[in-house]
Structures are given as C-alpha cells and as structure tokens.
Amino acid sequence: MDKPESVLIDGDRMWISVIGGSPADQNDDGRIMTAELACARAQGVAACLKATGIDGAKDEVKLDGPKGMARIGDWLYVADIDKVRRFNAADGKQGDDIALAGATFVNDLVADGAGGLWVSDSGLKFTDAGAEPTGSAAIWRIDAAGVATKIASGPGLGLPNGVTTQGEGVLVGRFDDEGGEGRIVSVSATGEIKPWASVPKGGLDGLGWLPSGELVVSSWGAESVFVLGADGALKATVPAHKGPADLAVDAEGQLIWIPAFMDGGVTNLPFAKLTTPG
Numbered sequence: 169m170d171k172p173e174s175v176l177i178d179g180d181r182m183w184i185s186v187i188g189g190s191p192a193d194q195n196d197d198g199r200i201m202t203a204e205l206a207c208a209r210a211q212g213v214a215a216c217l218k219a220t221g222i223d224g225a226k227d228e229v230k231l232d233g234p235k236g237m238a239r240i241g242d243w244l245y246v247a248d249i250d251k252v253r254r255f256n257a258a259d260g261k262q263g264d265d266i267a268l269a270g271a272t273f274v275n276d277l278v279a280d281g282a283g284g285l286w287v288s289d290s291g292l293k294f295t296d297a298g299a300e301p302t303g304s305a306a307i308w309r310i311d312a313a314g315v316a317t318k319i320a321s322g323p324g325l326g327l328p329n330g331v332t333t334q335g336e337g338v339l340v341g342r343f344d345d346e347g348g349e350g351r352i353v354s355v356s357a358t359g360e361i362k363p364w365a366s367v368p369k370g371g372l373d374g375l376g377w378l379p380s381g382e383l384v385v386s387s388w389g390a391e392s393v394f395v396l397g398a399d400g401a402l403k404a405t406v407p408a409h410k411g412p413a414d415l416a417v418d419a420e421g422q423l424i425w426i427p428a429f430m431d432g433g434v435t436n437l438p439f440a441k442l443t444t445p446g
Contacts, residue, residue, distance in 0.1 A: 172427040172434055174414035176237040180205050182416065182425060184434060185234035185246060192273060192294045194249060196224040198231040209421045213434040221260025229262055236276030236414055238285055245285055247274040252287060252310065268316050272302040276331050276414055278338065283312030286338045288328040301327065307340060307355050324353060324361035330375040330414060339364055341372030341385055350387055365400030374415035378439065384424055386412035393424065395442050406442055409435060
C-alpha cells in the first residue's frame with residue numbers, strides 16, 4: 169500500500185484508502201482496498217487485503233488522493249482533495265461528486281447519524297518547500313440532500329484534520345503544532361469554535377470514540393495514540409509508529425486499527441494496551 173491514510177470499519181469488513189503519489193496531486197492514482205475483519209483480526213491486514221472496483225487506474229473511476237471515509241446507506245463517501253466522492257459500496261460504481269467550493273485539502277469526514285456528513289478541509293498545498301497553508305481551512309457539513317455548507321473557519325481551527333461527532337457538532341483534531349502541543353477543538357452546529365483539549369504533541373490525525381466513552385487520537389508528532397476522558401483529560405499515551413493516520417475503532421474486536429502512512433501498512437492496538445500513563 170502506497171500511503172494508506174484512513175481505515176473505516178463497516179460491518180464485517182474494513183475499508184482502507186490508499187493515496188498513492190502525493191496527497192495533494194490530482195493524478196488519478198488513488199484506490200480503496202478492503203479486508204474481512206475476522207480475517208484481519210486473526211491474521212493481520214496484509215494477509216487479508218482485497219482489491220475493489222474503486223481504483224483510479226480504471227477508466228471509469230476518478231480518484232486522486234483518497235483520505236477519510238464514511239458509509240451512509242448504499243454509498244461510501246471519500247474525501248478527495250477538493251471534493252467528496254461517492255461510490256456504491258456493493259459494486260464500486262462511482263456516483264456524483266460533492267464539490268466544496270474553494271477547498272484545497274479535504275481530509276476527513278464522519279457521518280452524523282442524520283444522513284449528513286461533517287468534513288474537514290486542512291487548507292494545505294504541497295510545494296518544493298513542503299506543506300504550506302492555503303487559507304481555505306474549514307469545517308463543512310453536507311446534508312442528506314448532498315448540499316454542502318461551510319460551517320466554521322478561522323484561526324481557531326488551525327489546520328483541521330480528524331473529525332468525530334460530539335452531540336450536534338464535532339470534535340476536530342488540529343494537524344498543526346503550537347508550542348509542541350496538539351489541540352482538539354469543538355465545533356458546534358452553528359460554527360462556534362471552542363478549545364476542548366490539549367495533548368503533549370501535535371500533528372493530530374484520526375479521532376474515534378471507544379465504547380467506554382473515552383476518545384482516542386493519533387499523533388504524528390508523538391508517534392503515538394493519546395487516550396482522553398470524556399472531559400478531555402489525558403489518560404494514556406500509547407506508542408504506535410511513524411505517521412499514524414486516520415484510525416478506526418473496532419468495538420467488537422476490541423482493537424484500534426491505525427494506518428501506517430510512512431511504512432505502507434495497517435497496524436492495530438488492543439484496547440487492553442490503552443493504559444500507559446499519559
């Protein structure tokens with residue numbers, strides 16, 4: 169896998185988005201892979217990987233730099249640079265895209281339980297000097313009819329990456345670093361941005377809720393997963409690997425699945441190991 173970015177648990181299988189090439193290039197080299205969960209739990213993801221029909225190498229598929237994913241009904245939604253793409257989850261047939269006007273690095277998304285999606289635009293471009301902000305950083309909501317609305321923007325968001333639902337709004341992990349710390353903010357349904365928690369290192373990526381009500385957050389800066397209480401208090405820091413990307417919580421398997429962006433694989437952490445003192 170060339171730059172696996174996100175894992176989505178979907179019933180008895182997992183979806184894995186694979187960027188291929190540069191995360192921001194519209195080069196049609198992205199793809200989505202899958203694995204049966206029972207197989208992956210027993211043998212590891214590498215032994216259980218399957219190709220799907222969702223592959224930018226196919227003439228009938230357009231997919232550039234796929235990142236976060238969500239499933240609603242028959243559709244798999246995929247964040248892809250400046251838009252959200254839709255694919256039929258059964259046969260991989262591509263549906264209509266949902267454009268996000270002015271977005272430059274659409275990164276993560278989460279279904280909200282009301283038929284809609286929350287989406288982050290990290291507001292980045294990649295040049296010879298590295299990643300640079302574009303000023304487009306924002307949180308969007310796509311309603312059940314497919315209408316996209318920009319909900320929040322501004323300096324309080326930093327470079328928003330991972331999103332997960334919280335009440336009628338979302339929690340957002342900032343990918344930027346401030347004084348070495350990582351920041352998580354809450355965004356309300358009306359667009360109000362408030363600080364929610366800080367962790368020792370930044371570069372925050374995936375967010376997910378454990379059945380216990382605790383929040384897990386992957387951090388590139390720490391090469392770890394942070395475990396936070398429902399009040400945002402840091403409870404544990406668990407070493408992971410370089411480039412821990414958009415994780416997924418497998419409640420039945422009692423595992424967290426974490427893309428190893430730099431090494432080209434997917435690892436897991438058992439819930440039982442999420443106890444290292446923070």
